[in-house]
Amino acid sequence: MPENFQFAYPLVALLIPLPFLIYWLLPPIKNRSSALKYPYFSRAVDVTNQKPKKASYIKKRNWFSWLIMYIIWLLLLTALASPELVGKPEKKIKTARNFLIVADISFSMANNDWVLDGKRVTRWSAVKNIMHEFIGNRKSDRMGLVFFGTNAYIQAPFTSDLNTIQTMLDEADVGMAGQMTNIGKAIVKGMDLFERDTIQSKVMLLLTDGVDSGEAILPLDAANMAKKDSTVVYTIGIGDPGTSSSDLDERTLEEIADMTGGKYFRAKDAEALQSIYAELDTLEPLEYEEESFVPKTLLYYIPLGAALALAGCVVLVNNLILLFKCFKRDS
Known part of the structure; x- marks a missing residue:
């Protein structure tokens, strides 16, 4: 029996640009670090010609991290849209x-x-x-x-x-x-x-x-x-x-x-x-x-599983990098 591929909830596609809207509308999160001021601070700046850094800063992600996160978002939306294979209608x-x-x-x-x-x-x-x-x-x-x-x-x-x-x-x-x-x-x-x-x-x-x-x-x-x-x-x-x-x-x-x-x-x-x-x-x-009976095969678990697997890989890689940095610093 021939089957056609379709999404049960295609309007979920409207959520695709949501991460970009959030990034554009919401203010960035600022991280704070400890600072030390001492006498003759301004003089030391003039002598060294170094620009003092602010106590708060915005942590930036590289483009690859953003790409991975966006792919996970797209996979979750695909699962939410409920992809399915729809067969030929049959009379019950x-x-x-x-x-x-x-x-x-x-x-x-x-x-x-x-x-x-x-x-x-x-x-x-x-x-x-x-x-x-x-x-x-x-x-x-x-x-x-x-x-x-x-x-x-x-x-x-x-x-x-x-x-x-x-x-x-x-x-x-x-x-x-x-x-x-x-x-x-x-x-x-x-x-x-x-x-x-x-x-x-x-x-x-x-x-x-x-x-x-x-x-x-x-x-x-x-x-x-x-x-x-x-x-x-x-x-x-x-x-x-x-x-x-x-x-x-x-x-x-x-x-x-x-x-x-x-x-x-x-x-x-x-x-x-x-x-x-x-x-x-x-x-x-x-x-x-x-009423006709339409046989359907749900496929939502495929993109959902891919999103979870990719998110797990990201967490694992980040933990390995953190462990490597800690080991390198201790040595």
């Missing part, structure tokens, strides 16, 4: 939606009739594998997991930590929630999870390869509850209804999606499921903050 991802995945892990998901990367795998293994990429792309959402079979349970509450969601997904396996398929109970469990959170935008993704067992609450009654709560439900039917190994109830899944403003998808194989996730990304796009 906005967390404004709860996206809940409700997945069927009944025994039928263990059917070994899907092909992934040239190998036959179970439906659930393929779903998990493809779902990982989908979850990783939902960086604007707080995601949660509900798994169901005979019963429904919360695997992961809503969180923006997608790595945790990925881990909890890996830990789930077929049969953990029982061998039947209770779609209505799964939707209700998802609604309970939505009610615990304050974010108003709610999206549910329901995946199943079976037909509802007809126990407890009916799927369409649960869908009506979701509709009243402004929850959008997308449904995915796993498998091919035209085969003997599938008992997929597409009609119910279509009605659930229609009632809640979602959409029904059929995933007869791994490739179809992959394309469904891609379409879901367009139906529920990532959301961004209106």
